[in-house]
Amino acid sequence: MPELPSNIDLSALNLDQSRLNTLDRLLNHIELLIQKDPQDAVKLLYNLKSEIVHLQSQKGKLGNRKLHATPRELKDAFKAHTKIIKIETNKDSSLYLLLVYAVECGIKSIYLKRNNLTGTDKIQDQSLISKDGHNLAFWIKELRLPPTIVGYHEEKNYPKIPDFHLDRDGSNWSMEKAHQAWRYGVKIKTEDEQKLVEWLESVCTWIEDNLYLRK
Secondary structure: OOOOOOOOOHHHHOOOHHHHHHHHHHHHHHHHHHHHOHHHHHHHHHHHHHHHHHHHHHHHOHHHOOOOOOHHHHHHHHHHHHHHHHHOOOOOHHHHHHHHHHHHHHHHHHHHHHOOOOOHHHOOOHHHOOOOOOOHHHHHHHHOOOHHHHOEEOOOOEEOOOOEEEOOOOOEEOHHHHHHHHHHOOOEOHHHHHHHHHHHHHHHHHHHHHHOOOO
């Protein structure tokens, strides 16, 4: 990182609101320490510097590098996943997991195209980048999917984005956790699972309608 000038401009770092708030609290804490006990302030700054060096080292390791994809690669992956989904007759958790991956690839491809980005490594909004990559609610909100998909069933009194209950204990989970249940073989209540699948299929239909507007 180049040496920071005396007049620091943080806008180039593209910090989201959460990180700005954290930075603000940290600076306020350091300021109080400087006033009360400069030696403790120096210790804190030293520890902070050590933590930054540690994180830089971790980020540099091969295992922590993220694999990025282009809009074309994501589009092709969406097509490949949905092709299998449409022809496969054995509807089970493995196929539903592939449905989640198809939706993820499709919405990311559309997002990149809309924002004229050449790859997922160019995404600056870190709230869209989760550890597991399957936080579909953030992406759906960002792409502003129509009310027919993300609205509310007034007559049925429940949101169109479904949640679900586990078969084993009846515990309630948000849609973002469905891929984990399918991945680990945790059984979802049949009725809820059907709602999840139907909803994901509706998102896939929306993706197909929007992804191929421009070849």
